[in-house]
Every structure is written in C-alpha cells, then in structure tokens.
Amino acid sequence: MSTTEIDRQWTTRLRRRAAGKLPPEKLLPDTQPAYVSSWIYVFGVTTLAALVVVIVSGCILALEGPQWWHSSNIGHFVNSTHLWSVEIFFFAMIVHLWGKFFMGAWRGGRTLTWMTGCVTFFASILAGFTGYVSQTNFDSQWISTQSKDGINATGGGSFFNVLNLGQMLMWHIVILPIAAIALTGMHVLLVRIKGVVPPFEKDTEIAR
C-alpha cells in the first residue's frame, strides 16, 4: 500500500482537514484574547447550559411518556423544570443575540457563525412551539387550533398538521432536537475555529 493511496483516502483527507481547521488547542483553548472581559460574554455559555437542562428534563419526561406529567407530582415537577429551562434558554439566547449584534460579531469572516446562530434561534422557536402543542391540555388545544391558520396560509399546513398530536410530538422530541443540537454544535465549532471577534479599531468611527 503506497503512501499516496493512504493520502487519497476519504478518511485521511477528512481527518487532516478537521485537524488543520480545528486543532485541539483551538477546540479546547486554555487562553483567550485579553479583550474578552465583559459579563456579556457569559450569555452564550448560559444558552448552552440551558439547552443541556432542557434536553435532560425532556429526556426524563420521555422516560414516562407524553401524559405522565398530568397525573404524577414528580412528572409535573419535571415538566416545570422543562418549562423554566426553556424560558432561561430563550432569555439567555436573546441577550446573547443583542450582545453579538452590538459587537458586530460577524466581522472578520464570521458571517456563517452569525447565520448558524440565527437559524438555531428559528429552529428553537419551532421546537418550543411543537412542545406547546404537544402538552395534551387546554393550552395545546387552543394553540394548535389558532396556529393552524397561520401555517395553512403558507401552504405548510398541507404536510405540517399542527392538530396531529403524533406528528407534532415526533417533531418535538426527534427532528427538532436533532436540528437544534446539530446547529448549536456547528455554531460552537465555528466560534472555536474563527475565535471571538476582536474589537473595532480604536479610530474606526473617526475614520468614517
């Protein structure tokens, strides 16, 4: 087996590209630029932490099935942690978004980082929505019958039926979590590859 043959292998190429783009020191850094010194930087990691709590509480709910929390005190408590971690998730995500906007965090080739963040936000809204309609209570009855009009108006209602509990639950616990986790993973990896955006140049606003 020649070296060139190994060089041409898909596996070799992928490993080399990945290692080149994201060496271990970048993936798990032990230093960061000195300008990273503000409380506004904690909201990204807070969003991630809230996502972890959302997923853990959701998995506990999944252990016992969609109707468990109506009849069990423990189930109801787990549902409460699911709700409040979602509130914290969106809270932190929106403050993170504001912070990154005012830093112009897309500068220096970070457009894709910004875009994956936005798409994660949109996917999270859909994930939250499918959760609301999967509650199997008055809330889900009302929210699903109201929101169907908006979704039907776009034509999406022909295949995305918000009144179909099974379909919504599947989206909520399979498709959208995978999407949210994959998008968040991409977003975080891009942040690690590109690094945190440096400040505007000191004379930037004088220059313009």
Next chain:
Amino acid sequence: MGWIGSIIPLDNLGHYLHWHFILISVSNLIVIGLMIVTFVAALLLPFPGRSRRKENQ
C-alpha cells in the same frame, strides 16, 4: 398540589396591562424587562479578573 408542586402557583387568571393596542401580561412584561435589565447590567457591571488580565498582557 403535591409535596413537590409549586410554592407560589401561578394558576389564577393573569394580570394584564392595557395601553392603546398594547396588551401584555405582567409575567411577560417582567420577563422582557428582566432581559433588558440583564443586558444593560452585563454591559455596565465590571467583570472580575481585570487586574490579572492586565498583568498577562
């Protein structure tokens, strides 16, 4: 409510503020207000570890 239920249940009818076409629940107003307060506080409050950072520069 069981032993692990809510200490301050929020199940009673909500309070709402109405101003022209704006109608918002007190709870949502608190959440949005807290978001803005948190954002401003994050910008203004000094971040710890400042002196150490200077040394390393």
Next chain:
Amino acid sequence: MSKKAFRPDVDAPEWRGGYSPYDIIKEGTIAIVIVGLLTILLATFFGSPDERAITMKIWSNADPIDFAQTAISEMNGSSTTAGYGAPYNTASDGVQLGPLKIAKFMGVTIPINTVKDFIINPLKSWPNQPALNQDLATWSSASSSTQSGWVADYTKAAPNLKFVNGHIVAQTTNAGPVPALIDDLTQMAQSGALDQALVTGNGFYTTNYTKPLMFLADSGYLANLADKQHLTGSQWGMMNETGQYPGQAWLWLYTFWYQIPPFTTSSNADILVFAVMAVLSMALLFLPLIPGLRSIPRKSRVYRLIWREHYQG
C-alpha cells in the same frame, strides 16, 4: 499581497494584544450548575400550568345550546371548518398573498367533510339506537335538496334553541330528521361517546386529533375560555400563557403585527404577517451582508462599553 480597503463592518482587525488564561470546561460546568439550580428553584416556586383539555363531553354539558348551534353550523356549511378551503376542503380559496393562493395550490391533503365526519358518521357508530337508525335512514335516503331544505329550516330556529329536560328543543316546521339528529348528537356528546367516535376514524390506535380539534375550534365555548385567559389573536394571545405564567415572549414581534392595521382588518392577515416576519427573519439572517444595517453596531458605539477595558488600555 495587495490589501483591499479595510471595511470596518465586514473585516476585523487582527488581534496582536495579549491573552489571558481561560478554563472553558470549568466555565461550562459552572454554567450548567447555575442554570440547573435556577431551573429547579423556579420550578419549585412557580410550577407550570396545566389546564385540563376540553372534551366534547365537557363542552356539551357546560353549554349544550352552543354545542347544538355549532353542530348545525357544520351541517349548513357556515362553520369555520366547513368554509375553510385547503387543506381541509374546497369550500373557499382560503387566504391569499396578492394573487397567490398558496394553500389552495397545495391542495386538500387533510380532507374533512363536516356533515359526514362530525355528524353522520359518529351518529352511525353509536350502538343500540333504533330510533336514531331510523332517522339516519331517512336522512340518507333523502335527496340533497331535501336535506338542504331540512337543514335550512333548522338553521332558522337555531338562534332560539332551548335545552329542556336534557334535550335540545328547536322550533322547526319542516326540518325532517335534523332536530332528532342534532339532539342525538348532543346526547352522544354528553355521554362522552362522541369524543371516542371522532378520534377512532383510523381504528383502535390514534395519535391524530385533527377532527375533534376542528369541531371544538368551531365552538363559541373554546373561544370564550381562551378570551378569559387573554389567549385570542387580538389579545397578543400567541405570546400569552394560561394563568399568570410567562408565555412565548419571544413571539412578541410576530403577534404584534396582528394588533395593528392593515393586518387587523385584512382577511389575509395570516399570510401577510407571515410574509412580513419572513422578510424580517431573512434580514436578521443576512444582516452581515446588508449595508447600512450592519453599520448600526459600530455607529451606536455600544461596543465601547463592552470593550471599555481594551479602549482604556
């Protein structure tokens, strides 16, 4: 290498300054612990809402007249579902965006025939009802124009229905079997049998509640309950939650448009608001590429606060 002009809202200066120690794993661990504890604290103090679902049984017992009036609206085609259009039926073109009838184009993928699906088929499934079977036979053997005549006659009496001794009483003159059918459906609903009949269309198992939800949503009863909880569209309902819980506050902009003209008066509000939000979402997504908008952070100078240590240095 010739350098292009530096664009302050697109390019970032290269960092030549110092670095400080950063323990990313410790940071992540602390964040998870704090958020976890905060979640448990909030969950313990405030809990979460769980208003029980409304069944046909609850609705028809709480307001039998509203139930009967909704039932006749399903028969005469005046209910929201009966006149909806795609994806449920072809009764109307549905909402449109300018000349585009998107929903209609996608076709009827979730067919609902309100007379058959909400009234006749559930009644047929009710066992051991000889009188009802007679009425159903009379209905089935009549011509469609005769059926329409009966329904129209009952429709005239519908605003003045009474509920006497457990039965719906209508002042009709020539409504054929319709008064009996509506009364039987009300009885069936009150017994709880209708809930089952509406969902078992596909056999034993079901995970699809489209039909009972559409029927329920046509009622005045559900809307009244929602109105009390500030959940209707004109009450910014999309971002509200039952009780005093915070809702989906992040939907504030989406629900905002429904509160102002021209959306408040347009019958196409649903697609217009969606289109506006789609444009705004795209603007957010492509913000780094939009001149003017992408200059706001630099011109607002908020970054001076964020990096004030750097600028002082």
